[in-house]
Amino acid sequence: MVYSKMEEELLRQEVLSSFKFKDKTSEKILDELTQMAAAICDTPISLISFVGLEKQCFKSKIGLNIAETPIEDSFCKYAIKQPDEIFIVKNPLQDIRFKNNPLVVGYPNLRFYAGAPLTTAGGITLGTLCVIDTKDRDLTNLQIKALKILAKQTINYLEHKKEHIQQNNLLKNSISKFNKLSNHSLDALFQLEVNEDKRIHFTYINETIKDLLPHLDTEDFKTHPFKALNFIHQEDRMMVENTFIDAVRHKKDWDITYRILNPDGTISWHQSRAFPDNFPGRKIVWYGSFRDVTDKKNYLELIEKIIFDISHIMRRPIANMLGLINLLEVSDDSDMLNNRKIIKYIKIVSEEIDEEIQGLNENYQKIKTSFKDIY
The missing domain is CATH 3.30.450.20 (PAS domain)
Structure with missing residues (x-):
């Protein structure tokens, strides 16, 4: 995809802001890559440089005791303009772009620069893996090829590391969400x-x-x-x-x-x-x-009590009532006195049954009230 200059700058800053590697393992691996580049190209200085809007910072550096430079002094800002090629400056004193550069006329007295662009899979060039010398020199074709390979390994590592960090962040967020849900559980x-x-x-x-x-x-x-x-x-x-x-x-x-x-x-x-x-x-x-499970236990005990009351306590008055009704069925109309007595007893038994039912209902309502915060 082809980006405008403004779009590329914004995308570069967005990607760069996501590279926040502070663990020692990352620093060691990046330092090993810069050491390898310096050894292969036989230079005293090697850098992994990220190009920002106002400055370039060195993610890893060998042979240099500064951590960043203003963007106007950067060699790498030119290198990132040709993401598929090594950018080489053989004699900066004779190059109008660099002859007055503070890095050339002052420390580290730069006399040779070669930068391999660090381009993401999405086509955004973040900076360079560069080698620097304080004397005139050149690179062989084999050294140029090796520098390209090391630059590719560098960006691959950075992207894998970034993906690893993103996955860890997703995992942390998932754990945080789970804990919030879990801590609101009744269990x-x-x-x-x-x-x-x-x-x-x-x-x-x-x-x-x-x-x-x-x-x-x-x-x-x-x-x-x-x-x-x-x-x-x-x-x-x-x-x-x-x-x-x-x-x-x-x-x-x-x-x-x-x-x-x-x-x-x-x-x-x-x-x-x-x-x-x-x-x-x-x-x-x-x-x-x-x-x-206290409420559940109480509820089950209530159900058991209701079942017991129905099957045991209420069986007696119901049996008595059935017996009295049977007497009424076999009696004749002339036996009014006995019929009245039977009706009286039926009323007593009915009231007894009604009282038992009211007791069962009261017990049930008590347990139901204890469940109001749950249901």
Whole structure:
């Protein structure tokens, strides 16, 4: 694609702004490329130069103790105009463009320059891999070819590094989004690792654990998971510990419900679930969750009570009523006194049934109220 001068300048600055390599590995690799260029071309100075709007900066430099120069003093600004060729200046003192250049008349007293453009796959030339000498000289065809190859390796490395950084940033953003979602979950989601020496520790657990166990030291809990047993009801601790150890030993799913003793003396019901995932070697990673199921437990107990009341408590008055109705059916019209007594008893039993139904409804409404924050 052909860009106008203005478009190319803007695109160059946009691309350059994305190259922010601060790790020592990047610096070492770039320094090795400049060292190789200087060695092959037999020059005391070699640079990886990026051309900006107001200055050129040296991403890597060998044999030079300055980090940047004003753009008007730059040789590289001419080199980037011919992205497919090596730009060579053999005698800058005789070149009208450079004879008064501070880099020529002063330090480093430049007498030879050769710059290989660093052009991206998108056709934007960022700067050069250049070699500089303080004496008159020239490059052989083999050296020119080698400088082109090194320039290509340089831009390939820079683009791969940039892509790696972008992927890392995407990963960090994804992790950040996951944590935001995870920390708003009602479940404490976790990843637990059991390594070769049977050491158990959490490699991840979300912030919900602080809501479930507010008095637990979360950071300490990550490295010492069994400390959570102190918060479990004494009668349930051994069951929880033994079932988990058994699940780890046999690499099987773990699903258990148990009681938690709250600081105020009340009891909550928690459920823990996890499943194993084998990794190379003997390391096993478990994915799971902790959940407060107190409301669910209360709801189930209410349902069980309603079923029990219907099947046991209410059977007696209903049976009595059926018996009384049967007496009415077999009695004759002349036995009015007995009929009145039977009707009286039917009324009593009806009121008893109505009272039981009202009691069941009140219990249900209490549990329903406790669920209002959930549903």
